[in-house]
Amino acid sequence: MKLDELRRTERAVVTGLDAQGAERRRLMDLGVMPGVEIVAEGTSPLGDPTAYLVRGSVIALRRCQARGIDVDDGAHR
Amino acid sequence: MSSDTVLGTAERLRATLPKDFGDGVVSSIYQDADRITRHSVSTHGEQGRPALDQVLDRALTHRVWGFVVMGALFFGVFWFTITGAAVPSDLLYDLLVANGHAWVRDGFTAVGAPWWVTGLVVDGMYLGTAWVIAVMLPPMAIFFPLFTLLEDFGYLPRVAFNLDRLYARAGAHGKQALTMMMGFGCNAAGVTATRIIDSPRERLIAIITNNFSICNGRWPTLILMSTVFVGALAPPGVAGLVAAGTVVTVAVLGIVTTLVVSWFLSRTVLRGETSVYSLELPPYRPPQVMRTIYTSLIDRTLKVLVRAVVMAAPAGAVIWLLSNVTVGDSSLAAHAVSALDASGWLLGLNGIVLLAYVVAIPANEIIIPTILMLTLTLGPVVAPGASAGVMLDVPDATAGAVLIGAGGWTLLTAVNLMLFSMLHNPCSTTMLTIWRETRSVKWTATATFLPLGLACLVTASTAAVWRAFS
Amino acid sequence: MTVDLPIPSAVSPLAETPAASCGSCTLHNAANLKRLGLHVDGCDAVVALAGNPNTGKSTVFNALTGLRQHVGNWPGTTVSRAEGGFSLGGSAYKVVDLPGTYSLLSNSRDEDVARDFLLFGDPDVTVVVVDATRLERNLNLVLQVLQVTGRVVVALNLMDEARRHGIEVDVRHLSRELGVPVVPMAARRGEGVPELLGRIADMTSGETRVRPRRQQALAPVVARAVDELAGQLSAEFPGLANARWVALRLLEGDAGTERAVRDGSLGDLARQQTARIAS
Ligand SMILES: Nc1nc2c(ncn2[C@@H]2O[C@H](COP(=O)(O)OP(=O)(O)O)[C@@H](O)[C@H]2O)c(=O)[nH]1
Ligand SMILES: [Mg+2]
Numbered sequence: 001m002k003l004d005e006l007r008r009t010e011r012a013v014v015t016g017l018d019a020q021g022a023e024r025r026r027l028m029d030l031g032v033m034p035g036v037e038i039v040a041e042g043t044s045p046l047g048d049p050t051a052y053l054v055r056g057s058v059i060a061l062r063r064c065q066a067r068g069i070d071v072d073d074g075a076h077r
Numbered sequence: 078m079s080s081d082t083v084l085g086t087a088e089r090l091r092a093t094l095p096k097d098f099g100d101g102v103v104s105s106i107y108q109d110a111d112r113i114t115r116h117s118v119s120t121h122g123e124q125g126r127p128a129l130d131q132v133l134d135r136a137l138t139h140r141v142w143g144f145v146v147m148g149a150l151f152f153g154v155f156w157f158t159i160t161g162a163a164v165p166s167d168l169l170y171d172l173l174v175a176n177g178h179a180w181v182r183d184g185f186t187a188v189g190a191p192w193w194v195t196g197l198v199v200d201g202m203y204l205g206t207a208w209v210i211a212v213m214l215p216p217m218a219i220f221f222p223l224f225t226l227l228e229d230f231g232y233l234p235r236v237a238f239n240l241d242r243l244y245a246r247a248g249a250h251g252k253q254a255l256t257m258m259m260g261f262g263c264n265a266a267g268v269t270a271t272r273i274i275d276s277p278r279e280r281l282i283a284i285i286t287n288n289f290s291i292c293n294g295r296w297p298t299l300i301l302m303s304t305v306f307v308g309a310l311a312p313p314g315v316a317g318l319v320a321a322g323t324v325v326t327v328a329v330l331g332i333v334t335t336l337v338v339s340w341f342l343s344r345t346v347l348r349g350e351t352s353v354y355s356l357e358l359p360p361y362r363p364p365q366v367m368r369t370i371y372t373s374l375i376d377r378t379l380k381v382l383v384r385a386v387v388m389a390a391p392a393g394a395v396i397w398l399l400s401n402v403t404v405g406d407s408s409l410a411a412h413a414v415s416a417l418d419a420s421g422w423l424l425g426l427n428g429i430v431l432l433a434y435v436v437a438i439p440a441n442e443i444i445i446p447t448i449l450m451l452t453l454t455l456g457p458v459v460a461p462g463a464s465a466g467v468m469l470d471v472p473d474a475t476a477g478a479v480l481i482g483a484g485g486w487t488l489l490t491a492v493n494l495m496l497f498s499m500l501h502n503p504c505s506t507t508m509l510t511i512w513r514e515t516r517s518v519k520w521t522a523t524a525t526f527l528p529l530g531l532a533c534l535v536t537a538s539t540a541a542v543w544r545a546f547s
Numbered sequence: 548m549t550v551d552l553p554i555p556s557a558v559s560p561l562a563e564t565p566a567a568s569c570g571s572c573t574l575h576n577a578a579n580l581k582r583l584g585l586h587v588d589g590c591d592a593v594v595a596l597a598g599n600p601n602t603g604k605s606t607v608f609n610a611l612t613g614l615r616q617h618v619g620n621w622p623g624t625t626v627s628r629a630e631g632g633f634s635l636g637g638s639a640y641k642v643v644d645l646p647g648t649y650s651l652l653s654n655s656r657d658e659d660v661a662r663d664f665l666l667f668g669d670p671d672v673t674v675v676v677v678d679a680t681r682l683e684r685n686l687n688l689v690l691q692v693l694q695v696t697g698r699v700v701v702a703l704n705l706m707d708e709a710r711r712h713g714i715e716v717d718v719r720h721l722s723r724e725l726g727v728p729v730v731p732m733a734a735r736r737g738e739g740v741p742e743l744l745g746r747i748a749d750m751t752s753g754e755t756r757v758r759p760r761r762q763q764a765l766a767p768v769v770a771r772a773v774d775e776l777a778g779q780l781s782a783e784f785p786g787l788a789n790a791r792w793v794a795l796r797l798l799e800g801d802a803g804t805e806r807a808v809r810d811g812s813l814g815d816l817a818r819q820q821t822a823r824i825a826s
Contacts, residue, residue: 029650045143046242058358087797110686121713231620
């Protein structure tokens with residue numbers, strides 16, 4: 001599934017990134033890379049972006065970014 | 078050339094590597110960091126984010142409460158500023174303007190200073206400075222510490238988070254919300270802060286629109302206008318609330334303008350991709366109240382005040398000269414004002430306000446004192462016989478009395494002055510900063526004249542509509 | 548429509564970076580500290596403050612220099628480098644507060660100032676200010692800095708928050724793993740500042756022996772390419788201390804590094820580093 005499908009307080013493990021180039025590198029610098037655990041913390045009042053907890057920091061990602069991140073929430077295992 | 082061989086080798090070798098080899102480097106470093114952390118850190122108690130942070134974020138970014146709290150916080154800051162500043166402002170006025178001016182003047186006369194020295198120094202420089210201090214010091218001494226407390230607490234990134242979608246729709250960078258908030262302190266600082274925006278296109282949008290964040294030089298204008306003209310319309314009990322509401326409304330209008338202009342720019346001259354970014358929301362930190370109050374008084378309030386005083390003294394001298402150098406049958410100032418009066422009327426303002434804006438280009442801070450001094454010396458209902466450039470003997474010559482009594486101001490003048498103040502061109506320091514950051518005459522000119530044009534357009538329309546209905 | 552903005556103060560290595568004189572080992576007593584504010588002419592050593600955004604770099608800077616660089620609880624409060632100074636035990640130090648960076652490996656321009664200063668400014672000591680409550684992400688940057696320079700002191704800041712959240716850090720173990728000194732701090736309250744000063748002084752006087760942890764786990768093809776290019780770099784720019792890192796950046800096609808090769812700043816850096824070793 002994609003990261004933007006994750007609902008508040010749900011947690012999942014990142015399995016892949018679609019982004020390329022500078023954006024991909026930026027996400028990886030923040031620690032968003034395969035194998036890392038990520039928790040959805042809450043969405044902006046206007047519906048976008050959403051805040052995610054990753055490696056102890058809260059980072060806001062817009063939906064278009066979250067859609068490019070594959071995650072596994074354990075439900076399919 | 079040695080550099081060419083090195084770069085040539087790099088290019089040749091790059092071709093032999095898998096395209097995403099950098100990913101491997103980045104993730105192997107992270108894995109190492111992860112391993113070291115696991116071996117050196119032990120956690121007691123519950124893991125994850127502190128519960129208080131979660132609760133706060135839940136409230137401050139809530140679908141409904143997020144905006145309610147945001148409005149309430151900003152409203153509270155201004156209400157507190159306006160009600161808190163009223164008494165000290167009056168005291169300072171009594172001390173520095175009403176009495177101090179007479180004392181200093183007497184002192185100069187006693188030592189036998191020539192009339193023009195007394196005029197230039199006392200009626201020009203001293204008076205300009207005294208007005209600046211009386212009008213600006215109290216609100217700034219309350220506003221900046223409060224704002225800094227919010228900043229220290231970690232609230233500003235939440236505002237950016239709440240508003241992000243609007244910026245995305247406007248084709249602007251999400252971090253523009255942060256630079257906009259820096260602009261609420263000082264536009265020059267806001268323009269410098271746009272360096273956090275990577276894409277040149279979006280950075281330019283942020284630079285051009287930063288002017289619509291009301292800066293500390295303009296808050297006093299809004300606060301004074303709201304208090305004297307809008308708050309006064311309400312019953313005394315709620316006057317402060319109404320005045321605070323007015324200031325917040327104008328500030329929100331500024332944000333709306335920022336979004337509209339950003340939208341316009343990103344669809345016309347600055348078209349392009351919206352770049353994605355990721356905003357980090359820092360943990361909430363209990364602010365160090367005393368330290369914050371102290372440093373914000375020193376670093377923000379005092380800095381702004383010193384700048385205002387430095388600008389006000391020469392401006393006061395210029396005003397005095399303008400009012401006392403006569404050409405033909407009246408002073409230079411009178412000539413200028415009557416030349417500007419027609420356009421002033423068109424904008425729902427008057428010639429004095431426009432002249433004041435010309436004199437006050439170096440700093441927005443001195444707009445109100447400049448207007449006051451010009452009104453006192455040239456106001457339309459000035460009693461004949463009053464000597465030019467000298468404080469009139471208005472019994473209750475507080476700012477409001479001067480403007481209404483001597484200046485013939487109406488609610489329209491006040492509303493349009495607020496709109497003009499919110500929209501008009503950036504101050505000279507900001508222009509210089511824009512030039513330094515863009516190194517482009519074209520963009521500096523755009524950032525200067527676009528707001529000015531918008532200010533004229535909006536105030537002229539308001540005036541026309543107002544007059545049609547009243 | 549193309550828009551081109553100048554990069555704010557990109558590569559500008561400091562003109563004077565005299566090597567520290569060894570041997571004169573002073574008793575490092577914080578009481579000796581004289582905050583010099585902005586007066587930093589003719590300093591003996593340059594100290595760079597680097598770190599993730601919002602970890603307290605400016606707070607540490609203010610504690611060291613007595614200045615009041617703006618401190619705010621959001622990432623992006625510092626956008627250009629600020630300079631100040633202090634003197635301790637007879638030596639004058641220049642401190643450079645850098646904007647926050649998540650990584651030295653990215654290409655984003657808002658991180659140019661910090662990245663270029665660390666790589667080409669050749670500071671005598673680099674203090675990496677890290678957030679003790681988010682060690683993992685902060686160590687990512689520390690490990691990258693260690694690839695560039697070994698003269699690093701890690702300021703483990705926000706220890707008060709870590710304690711409050713029940714996070715305990717084994718400082719000695721951490722220091723052993725990284726191969727450089729680690730100083731636990733709560734800069735906002737001034738905790739740990741004397742210790743940090745001592746470490747900085749020891750590092751400049753050459754008293755501290757460091758074994759910076761270097762990253763070796765490159766894929767074989769990458770390692771081979773890095774080795775070849777680094778060899779050529781060392782031949783072209785004798786004395787270049789971090790040839791492998793420069794090689795890696797060139798292989799990635801980093802524009803800033805390519806520029807440094809072309810405009811000679813890499814050559815200048817190599818000469819400076821040679822001079823440091825010689826003295
Ligand atoms: N509790 C606590 N907060 C700190 C400490 N050092 C810095 N801060 C806070 O962390 C935030 C970021 O500090 P700043 O110096 O601006 O960080 P920079 O972005 O790295 O320069 C501010 O709100 C500081 O007050 C500390 O030792 N303890
Ligand atoms: Mg800082």
